[in-house]
Amino acid sequence: MDKRKVRQLVGAIAEAAGRVERVRLMEICGTHTVSLFRSGVKGMLPANVRLISGPGCPVCVTSSAYLDAARELAGRDNVTICTYGDMVRVPGRAGSLEHARGQGADVRVVYSARDAVGVAREQPERDVVFLAVGFETTTPATAAAVMEADRAGLTNFFVLPGHKLVLPAIEALLAAGEVPIDGFLCPGHVSVILGAAAYRPIAEARGKPCVVAGFEPVNMLEGLAALARQVAEGRSAVENVYGVAVTEEGNAVARRMIAEAFEPAAAVWRAMGTIPASGLELRGKYRRFDARQRFGVEFGEDYEPAGCLCGQVVQGKVAPAACPLFGKACTPLAPVGPCMVSSEGTCAAWYKYGRPAGSSSAGTNAEGRG
Amino acid sequence: MLEPEKQVLLAHGGGGELTRRLLAERVLPKLANELLDPLTDGAVLARPGGRICLTTDAFVVQPLEFPGGDIGRLAVCGTVNDLAVMGAAPKALSLALILEEGLAIATLERIVASIAATAAEAGVVVATGDTKVVERRGGDGMTITTAGIGELPDGLELGTGTIATGDAVLVTGAIAEHGLAVMSARKGLSFRTELRSDVAPLNGLVGAMLAAAAGVRFLRDPTRGGLAGVLADLAEQTRRNVEVEEDAVPLTPVARHTAELLGLDPLTVANEGKVVAVVAPGDAEKVLAACRAHPLGRAAAIIGRVGERSDWPLVELLTRAGGRRVVQRPYGEELPRIC
Numbered sequence: 128m129d130k131r132k133v134r135q136l137v138g139a140i141a142e143a144a145g146r147v148e149r150v151r152l153m154e155i156c157g158t159h160t161v162s163l164f165r166s167g168v169k170g171m172l173p174a175n176v177r178l179i180s181g182p183g184c185p186v187c188v189t190s191s192a193y194l195d196a197a198r199e200l201a202g203r204d205n206v207t208i209c210t211y212g213d214m215v216r217v218p219g220r221a222g223s224l225e226h227a228r229g230q231g232a233d234v235r236v237v238y239s240a241r242d243a244v245g246v247a248r249e250q251p252e253r254d255v256v257f258l259a260v261g262f263e264t265t266t267p268a269t270a271a272a273v274m275e276a277d278r279a280g281l282t283n284f285f286v287l288p289g290h291k292l293v294l295p296a297i298e299a300l301l302a303a304g305e306v307p308i309d310g311f312l313c314p315g316h317v318s319v320i321l322g323a324a325a326y327r328p329i330a331e332a333r334g335k336p337c338v339v340a341g342f343e344p345v346n347m348l349e350g351l352a353a354l355a356r357q358v359a360e361g362r363s364a365v366e367n368v369y370g371v372a373v374t375e376e377g378n379a380v381a382r383r384m385i386a387e388a389f390e391p392a393a394a395v396w397r398a399m400g401t402i403p404a405s406g407l408e409l410r411g412k413y414r415r416f417d418a419r420q421r422f423g424v425e426f427g428e429d430y431e432p433a434g435c436l437c438g439q440v441v442q443g444k445v446a447p448a449a450c451p452l453f454g455k456a457c458t459p460l461a462p463v464g465p466c467m468v469s470s471e472g473t474c475a476a477w478y479k480y481g482r483p484a485g486s487s488s489a490g491t492n493a494e495g496r497g
Numbered sequence: 498m499l500e501p502e503k504q505v506l507l508a509h510g511g512g513g514e515l516t517r518r519l520l521a522e523r524v525l526p527k528l529a530n531e532l533l534d535p536l537t538d539g540a541v542l543a544r545p546g547g548r549i550c551l552t553t554d555a556f557v558v559q560p561l562e563f564p565g566g567d568i569g570r571l572a573v574c575g576t577v578n579d580l581a582v583m584g585a586a587p588k589a590l591s592l593a594l595i596l597e598e599g600l601a602i603a604t605l606e607r608i609v610a611s612i613a614a615t616a617a618e619a620g621v622v623v624a625t626g627d628t629k630v631v632e633r634r635g636g637d638g639m640t641i642t643t644a645g646i647g648e649l650p651d652g653l654e655l656g657t658g659t660i661a662t663g664d665a666v667l668v669t670g671a672i673a674e675h676g677l678a679v680m681s682a683r684k685g686l687s688f689r690t691e692l693r694s695d696v697a698p699l700n701g702l703v704g705a706m707l708a709a710a711a712g713v714r715f716l717r718d719p720t721r722g723g724l725a726g727v728l729a730d731l732a733e734q735t736r737r738n739v740e741v742e743e744d745a746v747p748l749t750p751v752a753r754h755t756a757e758l759l760g761l762d763p764l765t766v767a768n769e770g771k772v773v774a775v776v777a778p779g780d781a782e783k784v785l786a787a788c789r790a791h792p793l794g795r796a797a798a799i800i801g802r803v804g805e806r807s808d809w810p811l812v813e814l815l816t817r818a819g820g821r822r823v824v825q826r827p828y829g830e831e832l833p834r835i836c
Contacts, residue, residue, distance in 0.1 A: 128817040165762070167820020238759075295617065296715070344818035459828040470760050480822045 129345065133171075136348035141173040143355035149175040150358050151307055153300075155301065157184030157316030157471025158342055164480035166344040172278065174356065178472040179443035182296050183314055185261045185289075186213045187465045190395040190429040193260075193289050194219040200256050200287070200422060200489040201232040205363050207250065208234045209243035210258040213469045217431070218462065240265070242274035247276065247284035256418045260289040265319040266407065270388035273413050276279060279412065285418035288408055291394055293317055294325060294401055295405035301333050306443045308353040310336040312347075313367045322377025323367040334363045341369040371417050388413045395429050397465070398438015437464035440473050446476040454478060505638075510630025520628060524594075527613040529650035532624035533587060536644040538569075539622035542589060545648040546656030550585035552576060556641040561604065561683070564680040565674075565693030566769075568641055569608035573615040574698050574769060575643035575720070581700040582716040582772060584655045584707060589624035590616075593642040597629045600638035609638065619698035621645075657683050657775075659714045659736040664803040665781035666739065667774045668701060669788050670695070670796040671747040673726050676766035677755045690755055695770030702793045703772060709787035712777030719773055722827055725764040727773045728812040729802070729826035738804035739812045741824070745800040766812075774802060 144150045154160055154207060162181045162404055163169040170176060182188050192297050198219050201208045205407060215224045215236060228234040233253070236245050243257035259269045269286065276284040293314065300306065318339045324338035338358035340350025349368040357363065385407070394406020409417050431438055434452050439445035447453050447466070455462040459475055467473035501504055508515045525533070532540040556572045573590065582586040592612065592745045595607065617624055678694040683798030699718065707713055719727045724746070748763055756763040770793060776784045781799055804813075814823040 128819075130819045133818050164822055165816075166818045167814070167822045168818055169820070170822065171818070171820045322675030344816070344820075348818075479825050482809075482823060 132345055133348060136352050137171050139352040139433065140176060140276065140348070141226040142354045142361040143352065144173045144176050146359040149177060150181060151177045151309045152312055152354055153181045153226070153306075153308045153323075155181040155183040155297065156313040156317065157187070157469065157473070158316070159183070159312055159314065159340075159347065160473055161471055161476045162342045162344075163333070164476045165349060168347055172351070172461065174214050176351070176477055178348060179308065181311075181438065181443055182300070182441040182470040183262065183293060183317075184441065184466070184469050184473070184495040185265075185291065185340045186211075186217060186395045186469040187216070187437060188291060188296070189289055189465065190261050190397045191219060191431070192425065192426040192429050193287070195221065196419070196424050196441075197256075197258055197287060198224060198227055198236070199424060200418060201234055205253050207246060207253050208232070209237045209246055209255055210234065211238075211332070212236045213471075214258055214260065216462065216468045217465045222351050235295065240269045241275070242286055244272045244276050244279075244281070245379065246280070246485060248283050251283055254283050254285065254421070255485045256285045258286055259286045260291075262291055262293050262314070262317050263385070264316040266290045266389065267320065267378075267384050270384040273388050274384070277413065278414065285421050286409065286416050287418040288389075288406070289329045290389065290407040292391065292405050294321075294329070295330065296396060296399070298333075299399070299402045299405070300400070300442060301329070301335065306371070307383050308335065308340070308443070310363075312350050313337050313339040314371060315341040316340060317371045318367075318369065318377065320378050320381045322375055322494065323365055323373055324375045325377065326365045330363045330365045336363045337346070337365045339365075339367040339369050339373050341372060342446065347448075370416070391491070395426070398427060399442060400429055413490050432463050435464040437466040440466050448481075450474070499599060503602055504526060504627070505596045505598060505602060505605065506628055506785070507598050507630050507632065510596070510628065511786070516628065519746050523602060524609050524628070527609050528616075528623045528626075530622040530813065531624070531625075532622050533807045538547040538589075540589065541750070542624065542646065545588070547648050547650040549697055550580055550583050550647040550649045551644065552579040552647075553585070553644045554579060554642070556643075557636070558679060559637045560679075561608065561639055562693055563688075564678045566696040567608055567611050568639060569613045570615045571696050572641040573619060573621070574641050574696050575642045577621060577698045577700055578718045578769075580645050580647035581698075582650060582655075582718050584653040584716070585602075585649040586704070587619065587621045587647040587700050588646055589622050590645040592623045594626070594628045595640045595642075597633050597636055597638045597656050598625065598630055598734075599633050599834040604638065615698065619700060626640070632673065655714065655716055657715055657731065660735045660737070660775050660776075662737060662803055662805055663778050664714060665776050665778055665799050666728075666741065666801040666803065666834035667776055667781065667785060667797065667799050668719075668724065668747065669772045671749050671752065672757055672768055672771060673748060673752045673763035673766035674721070675769040676723070677752055677759075677761075680759065680800055681755070685790045690781055691752055692755060695768060695809040697760050697770035699770065699772055699793065701792045702788065703807070705787045705791050706772075706774060706784050710776070710780035710783040712780030713774055714777065714785060717773050719771055721767050723763070723765040723767055724773065725812070725824050726826050728824060732810040732812050734805055735803065736810050738807050739801060740804050740808050740815065741801035741812065742815045743817045745798050747796045747798050762827070764824060
């Protein structure tokens with residue numbers, strides 16, 4: 128790690144930020160939130176640079192109704208739920224999937240959609256439902272899994288569709304205009320699929336600079352420095368400092384796979400309501416893999432547990448420390464909402480890497496700033 | 498269909514002829530020693546020179562065999578190491594095997610052979626044992642419980658009670674290898690890695706550390722909860738801040754990248770062949786040199802220091818990037834069934 132380079136970049140950010148009153152940047156992606164904390168970079172930024180966490184944590188923006196549907200399916204006879212790890216602990220009305228597992232439900236953590244297909248192959252006598260959540264980084268894998276299941280003629284593999292698209296959510300946030308944002312730090316991995324050019328509408332039509340960055344400290348700082356400079360100079364362009372992985376056009380093959388198996392549809396984002404064309408439904412012959420159809424399950428109304436402000440946190444309206452439940456009724460051991468459960472959740476990051484409220488340095492350093 | 502010569506049956510646990518034969522043919526010959534051979538209900542040990550240190554442990558790792566080790570090696574090392582970090586010289590252990598019906602006898606034999614080899618490596622004996630068979634439970638086929646006895650010399654008092662501001666924090670080598678190696682062997686994780694568990698008996702290394710200087714205050718092995726767990730214990734129990742330099746923490750590039758891939762913080766991943774030590778500042782270099790002179794401690798490093806007293810003691814990491822962040826105890830099952 129080149130500490131000199133780090134200092135140089137921090138200096139560049141300070142210089143640019145010094146030319147304006149303040150710089151408010153949204154880090155869209157949950158992995159950025161965590162990396163900024165974990166690397167200590169968050170604490171090195173000038174006082175007038177504010178980092179706002181965005182809705183880029185898939186588990187955090189999955190509606191409670193989706194969770195309840197998954198929980199219901201888990202309770203059905205002969206059903207095996209396959210899911211990414213984070214989903215398991217999010218509390219729903221009837222408890223979490225982990226809770227269901229404790230009561231005898233077959234809930235398994237998998238690391239890829241393909242693993243879920245493997246489970247279906249291995250256990251032809253059980254119905255396997257894969258909880259398909261995630262942004263464009265994971266969607267191609269689900270598409271591939273569904274195609275594999277189709278080729279293999281599997282009749283016991285299903286998907287509960289929950290994939291979302293990042294850009295419509297950003298557009299919706301900007302259109303709502305409730306959170307002043309000067310620029311966006313764009314997610315490295317999603318951008319590998321989308322391509323940097325995908326952010327042009329935001330930069331050009333909405334006048335907000337967008338910089339694509341990876342997750343290493345130096346690269347994140349390069350991204351933040353580029354953003355600070357653009358804000359200071361009143362520019363709004365798309366820049367890519369993660370050129371080693373992200374191209375202008377992105378991964379067209381992956382996007383074709385997504386388009387083959389899915390089509391955009393309106394989706395409910397937790398506590399944000401319905402955003403048009405922001406989710407993905409199975410299309411054409413792949414519709415038969417939709418678990419809702421097979422099991423006669425529908426998504427109900429979205430809701431928030433009493434007092435939970437996750438929905439506000441993912442929109443950047445509220446910092447975790449401002450939530451009355453944060454650190455008291457809601458902790459990683461006893462979470463109320465998904466932001467505290469998910470490894471990419473903003474509240475979990477603040478709780479794990481920030482200073483406890485009441486400690487002598489709480490609120491006086493960058494971890495406490497929002 | 499269960500094959501009696503090839504798989505463990507419920508009847509093998511019945512205490513009758515099948516049990517006797519299973520033990521006589523597949524288990525006891527490998528473990529043979531003076532204390533065990535009489536096969537009496539209890540083993541009789543000679544009176545120890547110092548105080549008796551007793552520890553117990555249970556092993557439920559999945560899968561049973563993983564790169565660098567297996568549940569048997571883990572059982573011996575886990576027990577030996579708990580005694581070693583107390584400052585006790587491990588002498589003997591008890592071994593209770595709970596086998597699941599259907600377990601391949603060949604697997605049982607490999608694991609017993611591993612227990613025997615590891616016990617010999619550590620200079621301890623399996624003094625007494627028990628074997629039960631249960632119905633299939635969807636586990637991997639075997640769990641092990643042990644108790645271990647060691648001799649603690651008079652006058653040796655390791656613990657957090659004597660730790661003072663300015664003491665050095667030391668770790669005996671590269672972290673996170675055991676947890677990541679076990680994960681890589683799990684079904685459903687298809688990444689190949691050169692990572693191997695670091696599982697090893699540490700009594701020799703600890704002996705060298707204690708012989709090097711009088712200023713070793715505290716020892717612990719960072720198993721479940723990893724290095725972060727031990728540091729959190731230290732901060733909590735001494736009511737002092739602890740500062741650690743990320744650059745100084747030994748971590749191989751492969752381990753770093755594997756942990757990143759899995760979304761894990763290496764500080765929270767289990768180790769089975771490492772010791773964390775707190776040493777008086779004047780003796781830190783001597784203890785470090787003693788570690789590095791030992792095959793299991795070549796990558797040892799001083800990673801930080803014990804700070805000032807505080808009402809809210811925190812473990813703070815000076816990050817690679819030159820920033821700071823807090824390190825906390827991990828919250829529950831980051832990696833289930835790792836040891």
